[in-house]
Amino acid sequence: DTAVSQTPKYLVTQMGNDKSIKCEQNLGHDTMYWYKQDSKKFLKIMFSYNNKELIINETVPNRFSPKSPDKAHLNLHINSLELGDSAVYFCASSQGSGPGEQYFGPGTRLTVT
């Protein structure tokens, strides 16, 4: 029944590793997003993906890459993890028509040691 789901909820890994976070939405929305929330609780957009159009926030390192196998999924792959990547990552989705409010997943807390 969960509208936007993410796995895993917690991820602890070492520097230099590669990891993926999965996101799925069952709302039938046409746009999905990844946000990063740092230790100061500041929420920043990383990517948005709509009908195979990817919009990237220019501040995001190219070690981060979103992958969308279909409209309901947008996974986040991170290469060569760094300490500064530790944060909570939120997936979200919205419908392009109307107000387009975004629905957020529960978040993935990533800790890089």
Added chain:
Amino acid sequence: GQNIDQPTEMTATEGAIVQINCTYQTSGFNGLFWYQQHAGEAPTFLSYNVLDGLEEKGRFSSFLSRSKGYSYLLLKELQMKDSASYLCAVRSSGGGADGLTFGKGTHLIIQP
């Protein structure tokens, strides 16, 4: 550039009213959103304004003045469960493909 300002923290009393202000300077404007975020949880949608004026939704209301780059969220009949962070966010472009630019959030503390 994008700049969204809101107070870092506010304190209010249970049963009272509180107004959380937000000012923004963005390169485009296509709507302003308010989200609530409890500690350790995901943000949840509260309100949306795209035209000037007041939008009321139960105990919560949101106001927008586009000419002033200003919005506020008004919470009435405060309850302890309203203790949370309140995030002001602006959508800059004309389509849904762009994400939201968030302010740093206002941590609201409700006292008995």
